[in-house]
Amino acid sequence: MTERSDDTHRFAEMALAALKATGLSATPRNYELWFAHAEGKNPALSAHIQKAMDETGKVSQEMADKLYDQLVQHNDISNDVINLVTRFHTEVTDLWDLVEKTGESTSGHNKELTNLSEQLRESTNSYPAVGTLLEGVLSVTKNMMAENAKLENRLAASAEEVTNLQRDVEAIQAEAMRDALTGIANRATFDRSLDKHMNEATEANEPLALVLSDIDHFKKFNDTWGHQTGDQVLRFVADVMNSNVKGKDLLARYGGEEFAIVLPGTSLENAHMLADRIRNAVESRRLRKRRTDEDLGIVTMSMGVALLREGESMESLIDRADSCLYAAKRAGRNRVMDENEYEALAQTDEKGVA
Template sequence: MLQRIGLPRLRWPRLVADNSEMPASAQIDPRARRRLLDEISNFLIEHDLEVTPSNLLAAHEACSGINPRLARRIEWRREQGEPITQTWLEEATVVDPCAGKKSIEDLAKDMERGIDELSRASKSMRRATSDYGDELERRVDDLQGPCDTEELISTLSNFAEAMIARSRQTEEELKASERETAKLRRNLDRARQDAQVDYLTGLPNRRAFEEVLETSYREAQDTGEPLSVAFCDIDRFKTINDTHGHEAGDRIIREIAETLSSLCTKDCYIARHGGEEFVLLFRGVEPQDALAQLDEAREALASRRMVNRRTEKPFGMVTFSGGIADVLQCADPREALAAADQALYCAKRSGRNRIRLAGEQSRAA
């Protein structure tokens, strides 16, 4: 991928066992980090882009290979002779605001409110305890000297009633704080779930997939079982959107999500990687077998003839292309994703509506 956007590909070194818990940035060879920095700076300079946090993030994702979709879009734009402008890059990297049901700002407000409630309840308890202690100390001092028994009993009774009332008030404050804390915990759990679910298809999203890929990669290394990853991309999706509208395009995305999901068993994991792209992880499945399964789904979809329900106009043949890589043949899971993406690119270049294995030069559809 990186060669196609004018940058040399960065290869990640295989990690040694005693470094397995180190952050990824600490596991990369210093020379590799230097090459990545050079690639990022060259990208920004070549396309006359400002050095901003968002541009640096986009350049890092494209140059490091962690966002193959962005790298491929850059490459295709270069092939068409069109510039990589600031406006285009911002549109290419925009994050859908509907991806989460609850914004970070709302969640932060909930957390702040919950902390305030807990703080108030805690202060109230400390204040009540201090008041009780001071008052009891005074009553004990009164008992040391001469006093009117009836007056003392009345005073102690009033004090006890005040203590009971204050205790009940504090108890109610604590209950309210507990309810707020429980609500905050539910919101946090929901936010964690939303952060890993694609709002349009209901499938896991890219973040969730990358976590499963990392875990499955380590497990496959330990067990020696095969592990295959596939990248799929809807063919000519821009034409579908331009011709039928984004609502119809969303329907096509959901239809293909269902088609690919039909492949998934306990040994297969599917996610929407972004836009019109999907990724699948085949655990315990050789790449050739994964290709056969994916090819069967491709043929089933290509045989369908879907119609735009709103306009009654046919979509024509809707297809997807795919690339498959053997994860254990790569030094890093991200390198396997890049290899699958390269195979997908070959499938697109050779006519679309076909599946390619990484490293395979040709295969009849």
């Protein structure tokens, strides 16, 4: 048994044991969820499960379903990818069969040519029907040319098909990474990118900043104007934020009306300046309802900024940025608060209490 097989069986046993320990049914969804957790390749999923286990000692079925829907399930994408892989496999198999068949045919033609050449050398003394031999040589040559032309045409068609498959795979991959409503990166892409950039920042000993932002009073937009107008607001905010994000920076829809920006190689001060520039840009434009041209007023945002610390986990970095975000909301909204301001505010509160 290979090492990969051993790992797979070990993960499967761990998943089943965890399901039994939590009291959840061993349904395919629950099994897939715990297998992904045991495999350790979905840090966001593992963080949520570990947090729940630490706090309550269990994971409810409701939470398991929510985690599966948010962080595991991609059936529509998976089906497309499976279909593409199947087409690709069929194409390569057919091409290989043709090459193998053509190779056998060419080998047979070569044997015929060799035999005919031997007979031609002997024709003066023992085989007077030279004309017949020459006709045989011409026939074999024509057959070889036809086989080669067939192979060339098939290779050209296969190359075109492989190119189309590559474009389809790239399109599906890009779609899987985007939020359907706003067109920016989705939560899954954010989780993978943040983990990658954190590792790179640690190895290069460079700063990494994280900005979490939230649209103020977003529920009011939905309740007053309807969800379609709410979607319009989300797209507007995403467009404004995206126009201010450059290079390796990543903008993602974190969830609902929350957005996140990963800023590699960026200090806390510069991240704060960027966040405040975005906040001002969003606030400076009045929105109007598309169908009726009604004035929707202005949109404001609250933002929290944190800087990666040595040896810090992804969950810890997100929690600190989130704490800054909600401190900004408590302080009156429509503002940016970084972790230095947050800590200074916390110390002031402690002294006031004392």
